[in-house]
Amino acid sequence: MISILEFLARLAVWLFLAPLLPGVINKVKAWVAGRRGPPVLQLYYDLARLWHKGVVVSTFASPGFIAGPAVAWVAVLAAALLLPLGPLGTSLSFRGDVILLIYLLALARFCTAWAALETGSAFEGMGAAREVSYAVLAEAAVITAVLTLSMQSGSVSLSAMLTPSVGPGAVLLAVGLFAVLLAENCRVPFDDPNTHLELTMIHEVMVLDHSGPPLAAVLHGAAMKLLLFSVLLVQAVLPIGELSVAAASGAMIGGVLLVTVAVGFTESLTARVAFRRVPLLLTTAFLLCVFALLIAWKGGAA
Amino acid sequence: MMMDWLIAGAVIMLVAAALSGARFPRVWLALTLAGTATLLATAFWTLGGGAEWDWRSSFAVGGERIHLRLDALSAWFLALVAVVGGGGAVYARGYWPDCEHPASAGRGRTWWSMLVLCMSLVLLCANGLHFLMAWEAFALSAFFLITLERERRETRAAGWLYLAASHAGTLGLFAFFSLLATKTGSWELGPMRDHAELAPLFWVALFGFGVKAGMFPLHIWLPSAHANAPSHVSAIMSGVAIKMGLYGLVRFSGWLPLPAGAGWVVLALGAVSAVLGAAFALAQNDLKRLLAYCSVENMGVILIGLGVALLGTANGDTAWGRLAMAGALLHVWNHGAFKALLFFGAGSVLHATGTREMSRLGGLWRAMPWTASLFAFGSAAISALPPLNGFVSEWLVYLGLFDAAASHTRVAVAIVPATIALGVTGALALAGFVKASAVVFLGAPRTQVAVHAHECGWWMRAPMLALAGICACLALAPAAVWPFISRVLVGWRSAWSGGKPPASLITLGYTHLALAASLTVAAIALWFRSRTNGVRRALTWDCGYALPTARMQYTGGSFAALASGWFGWVLRPERRLHWPRGPFPRQADFVERIPETVLERVIGPVGDAVMVASAWVRQRQQGSLPDYILYLVAALAAMGALVLFGSI
Structure with a gap:
């Protein structure tokens, strides 16, 4: 009974708190720019509105066009549920769950790209190509980061891996993972969620043809993915598992907010880099993770 | 005794099938199916805990008595031979019928049965001399199958290349077996780990079997042979025949003492094959060539598992070595199933449109919904996406790698790069298969041939459905095959006890079940919600452009351009570009060819x-x-x- 309640609580956190993050980012950006900006809850309004709207489907699209966002959404949610939520713990923990998490995100990527290519639009093809290509480099960084955590803790399950802090390599890992967060969630400097030029986008251009409930699933999934990466980043760096419940909750909430605000500031203060420089940026993130890995390796051997 | 009869029956049925193939297609199909079903039964009998079958003839062939043996390791590969051999026979009836190929259909049937028979004999032979004979007969039947369509020049070239490469490998095996026979004084094969002087022979075996297994850079024959063979032949070549090379490696790495560097070299070769195979696959514009390169990639994944296992045995039979080996073995089955499925799907596309060129296809899902959904299923499985079977085996390999890295021993120097390589491979394979399935099946038809495509018949559809079913079973109940795997592990290294399935594997199986259920529910729910809200069909939004044509779609080449550009140093694409010039350009064209770099x-x-x-x-x-x-x-x-x- 208790476990069901706990599961529902975790589900509620992921489902209902995730759309807050884009709102916070937008508020920060508005504040830096000296505007009032949209309300923090704007995404909730958008989702509610989209859920009741009709759907326009391209004449070329197969049923996969609607199934794609649904599968991607479930994949992201499942990946999120595998991730421990600080003091709330995790729903399911087993050896190797971290690999399942990474590949669930890959499943979401496959389905998003698939749905984008359904329409036969050159722009969406472009976006899908960029998404799957940059993911190659991001994947290398993520695997390295996970290896670092695994070597540090001597474990392959998320709850044990994320309990202690990374130690001396924490800063390197934090910066590396933050860059991966920006790339995977299509934020500046990799991508601009606010642009209205299809040619310059990655993620936003893939969902150009979506509308109504499928678009709601896409937007909500993206918000959950942002929360997922923030939670992962905070827990990878801070020794959440070693704190008391109150301190851990505070650290979690504070950490996630800090990450979100940092995303907002990055977005306000930097420009999107040219596409040919994106691989360079991602390689830098990968190298940072490699250095963190080397530190963890030396630390473990000593 | 029963096993004697079963195996004799299977051999007789396959020989009879080969004899009847030219004239009596129905008899051939019945006999081949019965023969492969019998082989499957013997394989599962052995895997299920039956005693090891061992048989010696009273007569001699080539001066040696025939010695056949079926243990768990042979049975593991035999099951794959039987499944794809039977499925391909059914598929061939729809794909390569007498009415369309009067000259070659009969020949194809004969050599098909021969191929299945010879591969089974390779797995059964426990005498070096007969192993070589069966190996040569297997290579030759594969050659005749590849060149079924010998009036085409590329097919002949591919066949000769295959024959030459295959014989280069066989030369290595001749050296291997004769050196083995000279040093041990007999052609008999069996465990001989106490003969430390045999260790260097592993390198000879690695070359000989490596050519057949298609490991980079010995894969030169593989892409053209798989692309130009008829698709059911490509399926068995890619799904099963290259596994024979792997069988040889696994078999003799278990029987022979290993040189110190064996694990390191196999691991490095595996990592290189995986990453470069995936990169080459992504860059291809020919659907079947893409699938062929993807086989190189998957053999790389299997070799990574084998390499970790060899490192594990060199470090005192570690648990992580066992996990990686289990993953490698499971990947043998998985890859056999989904690669055969994908080649059958590609064959169905080729049959319907007459082209393998992806840039001429597109939008096929409307005409061929079965093929499209089965190909998509196979693509997701081969990209190692949960909740499908490719993920289970890669997950086991990952577990082995992570545990090895966390052991903080010297092996981590090799393990860490291999893990990263495996991650990169996964992302590249995903990009390649998004490209393959989307460019062929989604969007608008790019040419008239794609408009006039038609769905394949039931003869072709049924084997695809069966293989997809096998993939689904392996995905949702991975723990059910663990007893088989553990017997193979014990057979491989007798010091290894298989034991119960790891608890996390059982959990993963349940997670897959839950995931599959929720994915289905979510897709249906979203579909219903959209329908109640109202679905309107409209033109694709193309930046407001009102008259998009099919040729404005993103092509496979442009889709892959970004990622394959990073591998330009090894892909070395040859491009010829005539820019459009002037206000009314007459001529502009762009030709890109990805060469076979090594070749x-x-x-x-x-x-x-x-x-x-x-x-x-x-x-x-x-x-x-x-x-x-x-x-x-x-x-x-x-x-x-x-x-x-x-x-x-």
């Missing part, structure tokens, strides 16, 4: 050099007597010098 840049030049040298030598053979006398004197002088100084 054209390494083997080709070496071959050319040999030809030049031979031509020079030929010029010295002009029939002029003084020259010959000069050669004789020179040779005598050289021999004299050898005798004089050689004895010092």
Whole structure:
């Protein structure tokens, strides 16, 4: 009974708190720019509105066009549920769950790209190509980061891996993972969620043809993915598992907010880099993770 | 006793099938199916805990008595031979019927049964001499199957290349088996780990079997052979035949003592094959060539598992070695199933449109919904996406790698790069398969052939459905095959006890079930919600452009351009581009070809050099007597010098 309640609580956190993050980012950006900006809850309004709207489907699209966002959404949610939520713990923990998490995100990527290519639009093809290509480099960084955590803790399950802090390599890992967060969630400097030029986008251009409930699933999934990466980043760096419940909750909430605000500031203060420089940026993130890995390796051997 | 009869029955049925193939297609199909079903039964009997089958003939062939043996390791590969052999026979009836290929259909049936028979014999032979005979017969039947369509020039070229490469490998195996026989004094094969002097032979075996397994850079024959063979042949070549090379590696790495560097080298070869195979696959524009390169990638994944296992045995039979080996073995089955499925799907596309060129296809899902959904299923499975079977085996390999890395021993130097390589491979394979399935099946038809495509018949659909079913079973109940795997592990290294399935594997199975259920529910729910809200069909939004044409879609080449650009140093694409010039451009074209780098840049030049040298030598053979006398004197002088100084 208790476990069901706990599961529902975790589900509620992921489902209902995730759309807050884009709102916070937008508020920060508005504040830096000296505007009032949209309300923090704007995404909730958008989702509610989209859920009741009709759907326009391209004449070329197969049923996969609607199934794609649904599968991607479930994949992201499942990946999120595998991730421990600080003091709330995790729903399911087993050896190797971290690999399942990474590949669930890959499943979401496959389905998003698939749905984008359904329409036969050159722009969406472009976006899908960029998404799957940059993911190659991001994947290398993520695997390295996970290896670092695994070597540090001597474990392959998320709850044990994320309990202690990374130690001396924490800063390197934090910066590396933050860059991966920006790339995977299509934020500046990799991508601009606010642009209205299809040619310059990655993620936003893939969902150009979506509308109504499928678009709601896409937007909500993206918000959950942002929360997922923030939670992962905070827990990878801070020794959440070693704190008391109150301190851990505070650290979690504070950490996630800090990450979100940092995303907002990055977005306000930097420009999107040219596409040919994106691989360079991602390689830098990968190298940072490699250095963190080397530190963890030396630390473990000593 | 029962096993004697079953295996004898299977052999007789397959021989009878080969004899009847040319004239009686129905009898052939019935006999092949019965033969493969019997083989499958014997394989599962052995895997399910039956006693090891061992049989010696009273007569001799080639001076040696025939010795056949079926243990768990042979049975593991035999099951794959039987499944794809039977499925491909059914598929061939729809794909390569007499009415469309009157000249080659009968031949194809005969050689198909021969191929299945010879591969089974390779798995059963426990005598080096007969192993070589079966191996050669297997290579030859594969050659005749690849060149079924021999009126096409590319097919002939692919066939010759295959034959040459295959024999280069066989040469290595001749050396291997004869050295083995000389050192042990008998052709009998069996565990001989206490003969430490045999260890260097592993390198010879690695070359000989590596050619067949298609590991980079020995894969040169593989892409063209798999692309130009009829699709059911590509399926068995890619799904099963290359696994024979792997069988040899696994078998002899279990029986022979290993040199110190074996695990390191296999791991490195696996990582290189995986990453470069995936990169080459992504860059291809030919659907079947893409699938062929993807086989190189998957063999790389299996070799990574094997390499970790070998490192594990060198470090005192560690648990992580076992996990990685279990993953490698499971990937053998998985890859056999989904690669055969994908080649069947590609064959169905080729049958319907007459082209393998992806840039001429598109939008096929409307005409071929079965093929499209089955191909998509296979693509997701081969990209190792949960909740499908490819993920289970890669997950086991990952577990082995992570545990090895966390052990903080010296092996981590190799393990860490291999893990990263495996991650990169996964992302590249995903990109490649998004490209393959989307460019072929989604969007708008790019040419008329794609508009007039038609769905394949039930003869072709049924084997695809069966293979997809196998993939689904392996995905949702991975723990059910663990007893088989653990028996194979025990057979491989007798010191290894298999034990119960790891608890996390059982959990993963349940997670897959839950995931599959929720994915289905979510897709249906979203579909219903959209329908209640109202679905309107409209033109694709193309930045407001009102008259998009099918040729404006993103092509496979442009889709892959970004990621394959990073591998330009090894892909070396050849591009010819005529820019459109002036206000009313007449002519503009762009041709891109991805060469076979190893073949054209390494083997080709070496071959050319040999030809030049031979031509020079030929010029010295002009029939002029003084020259010959000069050669004789020179040779005598050289021999004299050898005798004089050689004895010092």
